[in-house]
Amino acid sequence: MGAALRRIQLGSALSAFGLGFTVPYLYVYVAQVRDLGAGTAGIVLAVFAMAALAVLPFTGRAIDRRGPLPVLIAASAVASLGAIALGVSSQVTTAVLAAAVLGAGTAVMQPALATMLVRCTGPATRTRAFAMQFFLQNLGLGIGGLVGGQIVDTSSPASFTLLFLIEAVMFLVLGVIAATVRMPGAPVGTPETVAGAPAPRGGVRALLSHRAMVQLCVLGFVLFFACYGQFESGLAAYGTEAAGIEPSTLGIALAANTAVIVVAQFVVLRLVERRRRTRVIAAVGLIWAFAWIVAGYAGLGHGSQTMATAAMISTYALFGLGESMLSPTVAPLVADLAPESMVGQYNSAFALCKQLALAVGPAVGGPMGASLHGPYIVTFVLFSLGITALALRLGRRLTPVQDQPALAHMPSRVVAVSVPESAPEPMATAR
Structure with missing residues (x-):
């Protein structure tokens, strides 16, 4: 892999590592740790998904007009903000709004990363690049879930706040790494x-x-x-x-x-x-x-x-x-x-x-x-x-x-x- 592709894969893996800290525990966090109930937890999960449906129709044109790099950096910042907000949310309204911000940010990152992989590869290397991304993302999610499981304590909201802060930091790291990538001058x-x-x-x-x-x-x-x-x-x-x-x-x-x-x-x-x-x-x-x-x-x-x-x-x-x-x-x-x-x-x-x-x-x-x-x-x-x-x-x-x-x-x-x-x-x- 070239230097640009290596950095994209590294950032993608680290963001998956951050997601692994919170995804398995989101329902438990909202329903039990914050004591907002199963109904609110269901709404939070639904809003997380619906936010992605709301932003994705506009994401592609932004990527093609502005380039995938600035879109990815902006999305990582939005996702980081959403993770921090969700980690400190103790009310229904703030939890729902934070989930919407987090869902929108993480949804935009997916096509932006995919477009960067396309621009940094050719037909001969693209198949292996996407396979490597999938491998690293699953590895990151698995390791993040295992490490997060050692930190969580349902009797301590602070332990979950720490998980969301780690996730937010990983999103920011993705944005910083992406900012150092030199994209090819023309699409491949x-x-x-x-x-x-x-x-x-x-x-x-x-x-x-x-x-x-x-x-x-x-x-x-x-x-x-x-x-x-x-x-x-x-x-x-x-x-x-x-x-x-x-x-x-x-x-x-x-x-x-x-x-x-x-x-x-x-x-x-x-x-x-x-x-x-x-x-x-x-x-x-x-x-x-x-x-x-x-x-x-x-x-x-x-x-x-x-x-x-x-x-x-x-x-x-x-x-x-x-x-x-x-x-x-x-x-x-x-x-x-x-x-x-x-x-x-x-x-x-x-x-x-x-x-x-x-x-x-x-x-x-x-x-x-x-x-x-x-x-x-x-x-x-x-x-x-x-x-x-x-x-x-x-x-x-x-x-x-x-x-x-x-x-x-x-x-x-x-x-x-x-x-x-x-x-x-x-x-x-x-x-």
């Missing part, structure tokens, strides 16, 4: 976006006219709805209610998920980076369908408690395997579909779909996982199979190089250009 495009293709006009209309990107956003929504949107809601409720596992076992299951990602990420990367991206995503759908079947056995199989516990832990581990396959495929594909002038808008649109799935997922999965055990498993087995179908369908809209970047390094190939359908069709360029 992919063969598809620069091989004779005219620069399309920006805006929502241009993005919506790009059918491949629209299909990718739909696929992204289903991916996050069927996985991340269930981790701390539906799947957790199902595990405790249907499978009868102890709540503490959920922590072990999440640790297994992170461990699989950390151990498998670069092994998986070697296996998938020369294969078609959509085929890899389709395989993730099959793996997750099997994971949901294993979860079904845990809650509906009437086996021993030990087997049910092992099955639930295995479910989280299988999800981790699928996640490690997505990190080098989905995010780089968003970047490779984006015209140079709209990289920020494409990243923000995909982040918006992700955030929407994370908001809708718990609302749908939570009640189902708690009471409708059989239908819950069947529903998400079907959603996982839907991932496979959507990925294979998307593959028919991509150019060969977009779907399999390794083809770009072959001595002879034909490059087909994929741009929004509203733009003039450029001629294929033979090389």
Whole structure:
């Protein structure tokens, strides 16, 4: 990695480390430590998510007009302010407002970091850069959660204030590191976006006219709805209610998920980076369908408690395997579909779909996982199979190089250009 890319990855990892200090304990902090009640805690979590939905539609255009660097620095400062405010909040109003500020800041950081990675890499290195970011962020979240767990004391609000202060400092460190990054003078495009293709006009209309990107956003929504949107809601409720596992076992299951990602990420990367991206995503759908079947056995199989516990832990581990396959495929594909002038808008649109799935997922999965055990498993087995179908369908809209970047390094190939359908069709360029 170059110096700029190393600094971006370091800042991203440290900000994830800061998030790990507070994310697992936010509900407990608001409901029990500040004694604001479960209802207020639910509102705080909802506001955290809704703030992201409110700012992301405007983030992409700001990134493309101002550049990702100043947007990231501003977002890190906002997130730091929100973390400090939440750490000292003892009233409902201040807690809700602080959660809104924190949610908005952290949401903007995601597409800004992704755009910086795109600008500091080329098609040959982008896949590994995004895989490294995913690996470091999960490692940072895991370590932050473990360290934070040694500090928290539900009888001492000061211990939680310390967690939020550490988080705020990590956000500021991200901003300081970002300020030292020297971005390339011009965006680095992919063969598809620069091989004779005219620069399309920006805006929502241009993005919506790009059918491949629209299909990718739909696929992204289903991916996050069927996985991340269930981790701390539906799947957790199902595990405790249907499978009868102890709540503490959920922590072990999440640790297994992170461990699989950390151990498998670069092994998986070697296996998938020369294969078609959509085929890899389709395989993730099959793996997750099997994971949901294993979860079904845990809650509906009437086996021993030990087997049910092992099955639930295995479910989280299988999800981790699928996640490690997505990190080098989905995010780089968003970047490779984006015209140079709209990289920020494409990243923000995909982040918006992700955030929407994370908001809708718990609302749908939570009640189902708690009471409708059989239908819950069947529903998400079907959603996982839907991932496979959507990925294979998307593959028919991509150019060969977009779907399999390794083809770009072959001595002879034909490059087909994929741009929004509203733009003039450029001629294929033979090389």
